[in-house]
Amino acid sequence: MSKIKVTSTNHANKQDLAERCVEVYAAQTIGGQWALVISCWLMHGKLRFGELKKLLPNITERMLTLQLRKLEADGIVTRTVFAEVPPRVEYELTPIGYELKPVLDQLEKWGDKHKKLRQK
Amino acid sequence: MSKIKVTSTNHANKQDLAERCVEVYAAQTIGGQWALVISCWLMHGKLRFGELKKLLPNITERMLTLQLRKLEADGIVTRTVFAEVPPRVEYELTPIGYELKPVLDQLEKWGDKHKKLRQK
DNA sequence: GACATTACTTACATTTTTGATAGTATATAA
DNA sequence: TTATATACTATCAAAAATGTAAGTAATGTC
Numbered sequence: 001m002s003k004i005k006v007t008s009t010n011h012a013n014k015q016d017l018a019e020r021c022v023e024v025y026a027a028q029t030i031g032g033q034w035a036l037v038i039s040c041w042l043m044h045g046k047l048r049f050g051e052l053k054k055l056l057p058n059i060t061e062r063m064l065t066l067q068l069r070k071l072e073a074d075g076i077v078t079r080t081v082f083a084e085v086p087p088r089v090e091y092e093l094t095p096i097g098y099e100l101k102p103v104l105d106q107l108e109k110w111g112d113k114h115k116k117l118r119q120k
Numbered sequence: 121m122s123k124i125k126v127t128s129t130n131h132a133n134k135q136d137l138a139e140r141c142v143e144v145y146a147a148q149t150i151g152g153q154w155a156l157v158i159s160c161w162l163m164h165g166k167l168r169f170g171e172l173k174k175l176l177p178n179i180t181e182r183m184l185t186l187q188l189r190k191l192e193a194d195g196i197v198t199r200t201v202f203a204e205v206p207p208r209v210e211y212e213l214t215p216i217g218y219e220l221k222p223v224l225d226q227l228e229k230w231g232d233k234h235k236k237l238r239q240k
Numbered sequence: 241g242a243c244a245t246t247a248c249t250t251a252c253a254t255t256t257t258t259g260a261t262a263g264t265a266t267a268t269a270a
Numbered sequence: 271t272t273a274t275a276t277a278c279t280a281t282c283a284a285a286a287a288t289g290t291a292a293g294t295a296a297t298g299t300c
Contacts, residue, residue: 008285010153010258013178017157023224024156026231031151033130033288036144037137049247058133060289065248075237085297086246096234103226104143110223111146114216117195128255130288153258169277180259185278205267206276 029074030100034059034067036107039093039100042077046092076100149194150220154179154187156227159213159220162197166212196220 004011018025030036034056041047041055053064068091071077076097082088093100124131138145150156154176161167161175173184188211191197196217202208213220 003286005285008258009178009260010285013258014153016178017153021157021160022231022235023160023227025235026227027147027156029231029234033134033137036147037141040141040143050245053247058129058136061248062250062290063288066288075234081247084246085295086244087248087296089247096230096237099230099233103223103230106223106226107143107146110216110219111142111149113219114149114195115142115145117216123256125255128289130255133288170275173277180261181278182260182280183258186258201277204276205265206274207266207278209277 026103029076030103032067032070034063035071036104038064038067038071039076039097040104042091042093042097043101043104046090049089049091052091071097146223149196150223152187152190154183155191156224158184158187158191159196159217160224162211162213162217163221163224166210169209169211172211191217 014028018028030039037056038052041052047055049064049068052068053059053061056064068077068079072079075094077091078094080090080092082090134148138148150159157176158172161172167175169184169188172188173179173181176184188197188199192199195214197211197213200210200212202210
């Protein structure tokens with residue numbers, strides 16, 4: 001499941017950075033091209049796999065799965081499978097997941113300011 | 121200088137995400153393996169290229185250059201060259217760069233909490 | 241029995257990011 | 271004259287992330 005090479009310099013560097021700098025640790029945890037948007041949407045409440053897919057029209061099922069699994073592994077979302085056919089799976093933020101709110105808020109604030117500056 | 125393929129799906133997706141979600145826009149702007157740590161160090165004041173290198177013992181000069189150039193292009197740091205030999209170049213956060221502080225603070229806060237949860 | 245639905249998985253290809261290594265310029269000091 | 275220090279640049283190689291396309295399971299519906 002993991003394609004990372006534990007012996008690579010890159011891997012070592014990432015680990016080192018995460019250990020020495022909590023900010024980097026946090027950034028790595030919510031990193032990945034789609035993880036942040038997914039978190040943003042889940043802030044509003046739980047969603048099914050298919051609902052997320054509709055909200056992110058360009059994402060492939062593969063990527064959505066991968067990122068959700070990573071978020072799950074990192075304790076940021078929970079995955080609830082209902083024994084139905086066709087299957088139903090719901091994703092919801094964990095408490096620590098919901099605590100990302102202030103981070104997202106600050107990112108939004110800063111992003112807005114930066115965007116405006118750039119437009120001038 | 122840019123190795124990105126403007127015609128790729130990946131590129132299109134990134135653009136799209138950044139447009140639709142300011143949080144992602146912000147995250148992309150300070151993304152890159154080393155950009156955040158560099159920003160953290162620069163929060164304390166301006167630094168020379170060589171000083172940054174010492175603070176990040178594992179970074180290659182190439183990567184340090186690349187990330188600093190990106191930060192410069194994005195208006196987050198300024199680059200001041202002194203006409204001396206050997207050369208001296210100083211990097212400092214711009215006003216909007218310094219405004220990353222609250223973002224870093226929140227990342228730190230969250231990162232700490234998350235780390236503690238994981239250790240249990 | 242064929243079909244639709246949903247949330248996936250698998251194998252492979254492409255793109256993007258990062259790393260390794262070896263250069264370069266140039267005034268000053270030895 | 272050679273060496274030194276500093277902030278780079280240029281190539282090439284490796285690793286990591288993302289995308290493409292095609293499957294799968296299982297049950298209820300027609």
